[in-house]
Amino acid sequence: MLRKFSCLILIAYICLFNSCITDTKDKNSIKVGFSQCISGDAWRDAMEYTMKLEASLNPNVELTVFNANRDVNKQIKQIESMIEKDLDVIIISPFDSKSLTSVLDKAFSKGIPVILLDRKVNSTSYTAYIGTDNIEVGQLAGKYLASLSEGKGVVLEVRGNPNTSPGLERSIGFHKVLHQFPAIKVISLVSKNDQLPQAEFNKIIEQNPNINYVFAYNDIIAYQVWQAAKKKEFENKIKIIGVDGLNGPSGGVQLVKDKIITATVLYPTGGAEAIKLALRICNKEIVPKHNELNTVLIDSINADILSNQFDRITVQQSNIESQLNVIKGQEERYITLYNLIKLLSFFLVIIFCLAVFSIYSVITIRNKKRLLEVNNYKITSQKNEIEKFVEKLKESNESKINFFTGISHEFKTPLTLILSSVESLHDEFQNKSNTVKKDLDIMYNNSMRLLRLINQLLDFRKVEDKKFTIKLSRNNLWKFSVNIFKEFKREAKKRNINYTIETDNEEIEVYFDVNLMDKVYYNLLSNCFKFTPDGGEIAIRIRQNSKDGFVKISFKDSGIGIPEKEIKQVFSPFFQGTNNYRNGSGIGLNLSKSFIDLHQGIIEVKSVNGAEFSVYLKLGESHLNKADIVNSSYHSFVTDENEYEYLENEFSQSSESLIVENKQSLLIVEDNIDLLDFMYSKLKEDYIVTRCNGLKAIEKALELMPDIVICDLNLPERNGFEICETLKKNMITSHIPVIILTAMDDSSTYLKSLEVGADLFLTKPFNFKVLKQSIKGLLFNREKLRYYYTNNIDKIESDNLSLIEKEFLNKINIILENNIDNSSFSVEELASSLNISRVQLYRKVKGVLGIGVGDYINNFRLDKAKILLSTTTMNISEIAYSCGFASPNYFSTAFKTKFGVTPKDYRNN
Structure with a gap:
């Protein structure tokens, strides 16, 4: 009890200590982003300052400021970045009125509140606008100027950028007042990026020397006008009105006090008000869409008063x-001291508990030691008996499971042959009785169902024994899902089920085991169709969450659903729901969860108006074991709607490509997976067997250059006759023997196979012993032909080679004859002369003659030298050089190696 009590105290203090390390303030932070359109401007700097100050008064506000610096595209990117970060409020001071419409619509549609500050845009997709009425600013300046000029005079208006709302609206308000005074003439000049165009200004002054008044877009331009006028020495002749009214050494208020400008219109920055408005929005308060700030005109009368007030505000x-x-x-x-005190308290409690525990241990250990010694003998004896019993029980259970697994494996072979036979019968009765076809369909479907159940049981056994190996590859999840989606379209159409699939990214790439994920999809979709009534709905939805790094695949149906109290048991082995009126093994969902666990993923289920299974897979490969990734290239998913997808693939692709010395290679082209696997399993011990389902069979043959091609007649892309004819007419593959398999046994089919050059024609069902012996016979004849020609290079016309092979070898011999004295003539040059690759040349010569290209060239040179030794009086060195050998010594060595005698002894004899 003391030990338990001590542990409880430790746990409590650990929890207390962890809580003190975290922030003591349990407040939800409010993330606010601000996009400023212009930098390096005193008025803009004042806006940012007041905004940051107001944010600092609210510790839960996290303010991030972005500056576009007059770049519209940069401002758009900054706003998109804030949208992606899902900020709580976005404050924008637009550079112009037109460019931000689409990005504002994007933020508004996503539900992010948007506050426009100072400037307006040509869109209604924002939450609120805050700023001074620029039309009122223009009117205020116009009224003051009209009063000052007594309704007459010449006025120069230095306007802002008309693409911005302040530049346009201030001018509108100004002209709206002055239009009432016909005696006032207004001359307009447009500023560029808050800079006075000096040349244009000087030109206007020269043309209009009677200008009395200037209305500038802001105080900065007003000061620039004064400087330009001072250079012309008429600064005292004009009265300047600006806008902004900032306090400070270079602000508008100081310019008025220094009598540089006559007046300025106060234009509040609104920074603090924008933060306050953002807080009200986050607190779910109703705020007006338009929030106007008050303005006032500052002249020599009130400049000192306002300057003192602004100074006090600045000090505050x-x-x-x-x-x-x-x-x-x-x-x-405070937090540091608080945590330190708790840490010290924690260590004091630990020391106290350890001291108490030590005293208690000394007392109790002495007493328990005696009891343990007494009980140890009894426990040891009981343990030995239990271990013997468990071992016997384990042996018994293992033998039962092994028997069960063995029987399940035995079921697969006859089932595979039954399926193959049923498919063949289905083809035979394609145009006959519908009753027979229907019976065959029933046989096929139920055989498939039984095969899938057997595979599931075998998978369940592997999972239990932890013998499942996962083979991950990078795949296009959308293409993979669409191909499996198609497998169930026929069932959906038959039962009038609204069956759909959708995604938000068709290019999403995920690492997964194609075979295992195929089984997951099949189990989940089978459940959907099993429990969804006719006329219902089934939907597959794929959503990518790049922020959290995973993809979600959901399977939703409108079926009977799952009782709420049973949802936690759904993935348990052999679970059957109380509302399940269908027969089933109860291991499909358990297997699916095991397969998803192997992918480091998550599978969940919920039941609202039906059932919805959701699979979460992580993106990337950082979470995976590198040893499990077998191929990082993309898979191409090609399926046939009649093909069953759950048949376990017992033969890995890697075993097909394994090169075994002294084994000849076979290429089996067959679209029947059962027969393909059956033939592979029977021939793989004696040959290197490569399988092909009929798609791109010609490309496969050109790539592998097998010793024999076994080809089915009826294939999806090209039939066996077309494949055989193409191979026989191709100079690269013409030497490869072709065996055609077909269910048709008529004379016309046999005759056609001879016409296209097939070496053997077997009808289904064929005797497998006959097939194996036929393969051996064809390979033996090919070896005899190779041996004969290797030793009789000059007898092309007299042997049993085909016309294409004779033509091919004749071309080689002509090229070698033309280059017989060129010792540097290489295999690459020979391949280039034949317009084929070096690899194709090597495979062709190896397939026809059984030797490499280099050996063939060497034999050709030696046979030519042999003829010259017998028919000419040239010396041995001359013959060696004329036949392309680099030196006489090398020629003599090569000659003796091939013919057993030296060149000199051969000529003498």
Whole structure:
């Protein structure tokens, strides 16, 4: 009891310690992003300052400021970035009124509140606008100027960019007032990026020397006008009105006090108000869409008063900022001391518990030691008896399971042959009795169902024994899903089920085991169709979550659903729901979960108006074992709607490509998976067997250059006659013997096979012993032909080679004859002269003659030298060089190696 009590105290203090390390303030942070359109501007800097100050007064506000610096495209990218980060509120000061429409629509449609600050846009897709009424600003300046000029005079208006709402609206308000005074003449000049165009300004001054007043877009331009006028020495003749009214050394208020400009219109920044509005929105308060800030005209009368007020506000803001920094430092110090105290308390409790536990242990160990010694003998005896019993029970159970597994394996072979026979019969009765076809369909479907159940039981056994190996590859998940989706379209159409599939990314790539994931899809879709009534709905949806790094695959049906109390048991072995009126093994979902676990994924289920199974797979490969990734290239998923997808693939592709010395190679082209696997299993011991389902059979043969091709007649892409004829007419593959298999036994089919050059014609069902002996006979004849020609290179016309092979070898001999004295003539040059690759040349010569290209060239040179030794008086060195040998010594060595005598002894004899 003391030990338990001590453990409880430790656990409690650990929890307390962990809680003190985390932030003591349990507040949800509000993420606010601000996109500023212009940088390096005093008014904009004041806006950012007031915004940051207001945010600092609310510790739960996280403010991030982005600056576009007059670049519209950059501002659009910044706003898109804020949308992707899913910020709580986005504040935007647009650069112009037109460019941001689409990105604002995107944010608005995603539900992110958008606050426009200072400037407006040509869109209604925003939550609120805050800023001063720029038309009122223009009107205020116009009224002041009209009063100042007594309704007459010449006015120069230096306008802002008309593409921005302030530049346009201030001018509208200004002209709206001055149009009421015909005696006032207005001359307009457009500024560029808040800069006065000096040349144009000077030109206007020269043309209009009677200008009395200037209305500038902002105080910066107003000051630039004064500087330009000063250079012309008429700064005292004009009165300048600006806009902004900032306080500070270079602000509009100071310019008025220094009598540089006559007046300025106060244009509040609205930074603090924008943060306050964002907080109200996050607190679900109803806010007006348009929020206008008040303005006032500042001239020499009120400039000092406003300047003093602004100075006081600045001092107060500075004091607030200093106080916030002090408070923040105190909080950090408090948290540090608080955590330190708790840490010390934690260690004190541990020391106390250890001391108590040590005393208790000394007392109890002495007493328990005696009891343990007494009980140890009894326990040891009982343990030995239990181990013997468990061993016997394990042996008995293992023998039963092995018997069961063995029987299940035995079922697969006859089932595979039954399926093959049923398919053959189905083809035979294609145009005959519908009753017979229907019976065959029933036989086929039930045989398939039995085969799938057997495979599931065998998979279940593998999972239990932890012998399942996963083979991961990178695949296009959408293409994979669509191909399996097609497998159930016929059933959906037959039962009038609304069967759909959709995704948000057709190019998504995921690492998974194609065979295992195929079984997961089949189990989940089979469940959907099993429990969905006719006329119901079944939907597959694939959604990518790049932020969290996973993809979600959901299978939703409108069936009977799963009782809520039984949902946790769905993935248990042999589970059957209480509302399940269909027969089943109850291991499909358990297997599916095991397969998803092998992928480091998650499978979940919920039941609302039907059942929905959701599979979550992680993106990328960082979570996977590198040893499980067998191929990083993309899979191409090609399926046949009549093909059953759950048949276990017992033969890995890697075993087909394994090169075994002294074994000849076979290429089996057959679209019947059962027969293909059957033939593979029977021939793989004696040959290197490669399987092909009929698609791209010609390309496969050109790639592998097998010793024999066994080809079915009826194939999906090309029939066996077309494949055989193409291979026999191709100079590269013409030497390869072809065996045609077909269910048709008529004389016309046999005659056609002879016409296309087939070496053997076997009808189904064929005797497998006959097939094996036929393969041996064809390979033996081919070896005899190779041996004969290797030793009789000059007798092409007299042997049993085909016309194409004779033509091929004749071409080689002519090229070698023309280059007989060229010792540097290489295999690459020979392949280039024949317009084929070096690899194809090697495989062709190896297939026809059984020797390499280099050996063939060497034999050709030696046979030519042999003739010259017998028919000419040239010396041995001359013959060696004329036949392309680099030196006489090498020629003599090669000659003796091939013919058993030296060149000199051969000529003498």
